[in-house]
Amino acid sequence: MMRVANVIQLGIKELRGLTRDPVLLILIVYAFSMSVYSAATAIPETLNKAPIAIIDEDRSPLSDRIAGAFYPPLFLTPSLITRAEMDQRMDAGLDTFALNIPPNFQRDLLAGRQPVIQLNVDATRMSQAFTGSGYVQSIVNGEVNEFVARHRSGDSLPVDLAMRARFNPELNKQWFGAVVQIINNVTMLAVILTGTALIREREHGTIEHLLVMPVTPLEIMLGKVWSMGCVVFVATALSLIVLVQGIMQVPLQGSLGLFLFGVALHLFAVTSLGIFLATMSGSMPQFGLLLMMTLLPLNILSGGTTPRESMPEFVQTVMMAAPTTHFVALAQGVLFRGADLTLVWQQLAALAVIGTALFMFSLGRFRRSLK
Structure with missing residues (x-):
């Protein structure tokens, strides 16, 4: 026993x-x-102080506005570099993102054309690359839309989606x-x-x-x-x-x-x-x-x-x-x-x-x- x-x-x-x-x-x-x-x-999915560089070949008020939209804590203060420096800096692992704003970007946008901004991503930093690309796209689209409209859009959507985060309201x-x-x-x-x-x-x-x-x-x-x-x-x-x-x-x-x-x-x-x-x-x-x-x-x-x-x-x-x-x-x-x-x-x-x-x-x- x-x-x-x-x-x-x-x-x-x-x-x-x-x-x-x-x-x-x-x-x-x-x-x-x-x-x-x-x-x-x-936590790997969290975007925090991601290094980003901007190649501003337009030198316009819109490009300055886009560059100023990236700030801590999501991103580090952007480094303004030239096109020649971009590959070298990404090879050295200094930048996770490199945003290239082409010449005449603002002029082509106001003329009704569809100019393209190039985003280069260091995909070896997988955790930041996947999440950060969406943040960059959202920030650029928001700044461009506000610039074109000259004010924050007040259009109301036909359906209002009210999100309620249960148990973790701050996400x-x-x-x-x-x-x-x-x-x-x-x-x-x-x-x-x-x-x-x-x-x-x-x-x-x-x-x-x-x-x-x-x-x-x-x-x-x-x-x-x-x-x-x-x-x-x-x-x-x-x-x-x-x-x-x-x-x-x-x-x-x-x-x-x-x-x-x-x-x-x-x-x-x-x-x-x-x-x-x-x-x-x-x-x-x-x-x-x-x-x-x-x-x-x-x-x-x-x-x-x-x-x-x-x-x-x-x-x-x-x-x-x-x-x-x-x-x-x-x-x-x-x-x-x-x-x-x-x-x-x-x-x-x-x-x-x-x-x-x-x-x-x-x-x-x-x-x-x-x-």
Whole structure:
């Protein structure tokens, strides 16, 4: 029979071992601090201070107006260059965009012709190139239309589209990036810590010492699960309260207690997964390779980065068996949309069922690995 005192003492032993591993401690602190902050403030789709150069061969009031329309924070102050400098600067990576305004552009426009402005884009900077091209086109079209009309257009459209951005009225991508990074790091750290704890004992030979003591494999596994899960649980709560809500000022809509309850269920599942991966690997390098094969699909296909609806139906069906899919849905529902228990109970139930199945399967594998 399982003895609770043994489980508690074995978990305390794991916590003591963790405090003597500075690499893992640094990883935990980084994953829930700098990693969250950098992911939130450096989202690839965000256009921020993109370098742009302008070749003004027209030297007209309209070309001056276009050049003056690009300013921070979306763009850096434009550099006025010549045509001969354009290729050299783009080859050197100094400019992401180079806007070439041809001679007689204003005259041809007022004469009713259709002059062409050339936009050169450094497509190797994919994140800025895709988003920024649309911004440049919109800015140029707006300035040209206002110049031709000599005033801001007052024409009313036959249909008035009133946009209402729910849950993120500022369309601030930092709100999304911070929470998603925490969600991903919960899975990553839980798997790494539990798997590392088991492999470290195997490499040091202490697992044999445990087997000659009056403890069972169930008690050994539960000790690792609760101790490493507790570490990730505390780090998640502190990151949300101190960093996300306090420093980054991200408003969380729902109940923090309900979310943390979901975190506990998710940790029960992924710590069991970490034990299973550790039993499948004979050394730390092998465990690292298994992590790459496991964590990347779990995080990318769970719906946190890309909506599940845009994935093939086969992938959506398969990923329903992954705990990360239900955890992402629960976390986004609670933290972004303020969902209560009546809306997320299905995700909680799925995490409990998947966690129990993973725990029992991992326990069986762990017992066989000890023979």
